[in-house]
Amino acid sequence: xxxxxxxxxxxxxxxxxxxxxxxxxxxxxxFLGDFTFEYRSALMFSLIQGLTTALSATSLIxxxxxxxxxxxxxxxxxxxxxxxxxxxxxxxxxxxGTLGSGCVSxxxxxxxxxxxxxxxxxxxxKGLEFSVLSAGLLLISFYLLLRNSKKECVIKxx
Amino acid sequence: MDSDNNSTFxxxxxxxxxxxxxxxxAILISGGVIQLQGVKTLGAQASPLPQVGASPLPQAExxxxxxxxxxxxDPVMGDKxxxxxxxxxxxxxxxxxxxxxxxxLPEIKKDYVDSGxxxxxxxxxxxxxxxxxxxxxxxxxxxxxxQGGDSKYFQFHDEMFKRTTSNGDGLDRAEIDKIAADVGLxxxxxxxxxxxxxxxxxxxxxxxxxxxVGADGTPTFFIGKSEAGNKITGTKLxxxxxxSAFKTILDGIK
Numbered sequence: 001x002x003x004x005x006x007x008x009x010x011x012x013x014x015x016x017x018x019x020x021x022x023x024x025x026x027x028x029x030x031f032l033g034d035f036t037f038e039y040r041s042a043l044m045f046s047l048i049q050g051l052t053t054a055l056s057a058t059s060l061i062x063x064x065x066x067x068x069x070x071x072x073x074x075x076x077x078x079x080x081x082x083x084x085x086x087x088x089x090x091x092x093x094x095x096x097g098t099l100g101s102g103c104v105s106x107x108x109x110x111x112x113x114x115x116x117x118x119x120x121x122x123x124x125x126k127g128l129e130f131s132v133l134s135a136g137l138l139l140i141s142f143y144l145l146l147r148n149s150k151k152e153c154v155i156k157x158x
Numbered sequence: 159m160d161s162d163n164n165s166t167f168x169x170x171x172x173x174x175x176x177x178x179x180x181x182x183x184a185i186l187i188s189g190g191v192i193q194l195q196g197v198k199t200l201g202a203q204a205s206p207l208p209q210v211g212a213s214p215l216p217q218a219e220x221x222x223x224x225x226x227x228x229x230x231x232d233p234v235m236g237d238k239x240x241x242x243x244x245x246x247x248x249x250x251x252x253x254x255x256x257x258x259x260x261x262x263l264p265e266i267k268k269d270y271v272d273s274g275x276x277x278x279x280x281x282x283x284x285x286x287x288x289x290x291x292x293x294x295x296x297x298x299x300x301x302x303x304x305q306g307g308d309s310k311y312f313q314f315h316d317e318m319f320k321r322t323t324s325n326g327d328g329l330d331r332a333e334i335d336k337i338a339a340d341v342g343l344x345x346x347x348x349x350x351x352x353x354x355x356x357x358x359x360x361x362x363x364x365x366x367x368x369x370x371v372g373a374d375g376t377p378t379f380f381i382g383k384s385e386a387g388n389k390i391t392g393t394k395l396x397x398x399x400x401x402s403a404f405k406t407i408l409d410g411i412k
Contacts, residue, residue, distance in 0.1 A: 022396055023397070025394045029393060033223070035410060039406065039410045043406045043410075045402070046399065046402035046406055047403055049400050049402065052400075053400045054254065054257075054398045056253075
């Protein structure tokens with residue numbers, strides 16, 4: 001249960017991160033400025049709703065897949081950390097996913113933040129490469145974590 | 159689990175994570191090179207005509223709050239004295255701009271523009287990867303304006319968005335000429351205007367202004383109170399957002 005809650009929380013956080021990256025100026029303005037709770041919540045709700053209008057169907061599907069995989073990977077790693085495995089962060093695959101998904105305009109928000117917006121459009125699949133690569137890496141990562149997690153249960157006979 | 163297994167348990171996914179991070183950085187670096195070329199060609203690609211900002215367009219440092227955006231002398235939809243103004247940076251070949259045009263603009267027009275509350279200033283941001291057609295279409299719309307003012311401009315603008323399939327090859331020159339004929343433009347004057355790329359500088363100026371305010375994708379909107387001095391201080395909204403996002407921002411302007 002705790003595992004699922006962690007996975008769900010991280011997945012939601014990942015989706016919100018994509019929303020924020022796409023429109024961080026207006027969100028910052030709403031939350032740092034003199035605006036009501038109703039304004040802030042209406043704005044956030046409409047921007048989340050905007051994922052369905054401002055993304056292509058493929059981008060939206062990959063965003064969902066990557067967010068779920070990020071959540072699952074994170075929950076697995078947190079579980080491991082809690083068992084004393086040390087602190088390790090799993091950002092690479094998700095970072096790629098953030099680059100490739102969340103393209104709410106012709107030009108990528110995160111690459112825009114990095115001053116590189118537009119470059120993605122020169123790729124053959126207009127940035128879908130990032131999403132596919134990201135989903136693949138996260139899938140492999142999750143598989144390995146799962147496999148190793150099972151190994152952990154093996155009791156060696158002396 | 160012994161220490162070897164423990165080490166494998168952590169190191170394998172960590173290796174994947176690090177590997178993907180290295181790939182990400184590599185792609186970003188190569189992306190930066192491509193973008194430099196892309197920025198150089200913004201407003202200049204496939205055209206021998208002079209351009210504004212021939213060197214890479216500088217990315218403006220964006221302030222945290224609303225940003226000052228020039229209206230230039232660009233086409234205005236709605237009452238010029240409306241209390242609110244929205245500047246739209248758009249590309250006729252961008253599928254998200256078309257989606258905004260199809261799904262959101264009609265509602266904004268009905269509730270805000272037609273009632274005199276809002277005027278929309280349309281500025282060109284033809285993206286280099288949609289060129290040469292994106293720039294050609296932007297110039298063509300300005301040629302239409304030359305013949306019939308803002309009203310003819312938006313007639314032409316509407317027809318282009320209705321007919322394009324987007325992504326750089328949504329229209330061709332023959333279809334543009336057909337649109338010109340359909341909206342009642344003088345064919346000969348329109349052809350001369352477009353062939354000589356008469357409004358290339360105008361489009362390039364929009365590109366430079368877009369870059370200065372950090373509009374690096376389309377559609378990008380700046381929404382604020384109308385001000386004296388041909389500018390607004392507007393809230394930036396990126397993407398083909400739903401009507402509710404525009405409504406929230408417009409209604410929230412104090």
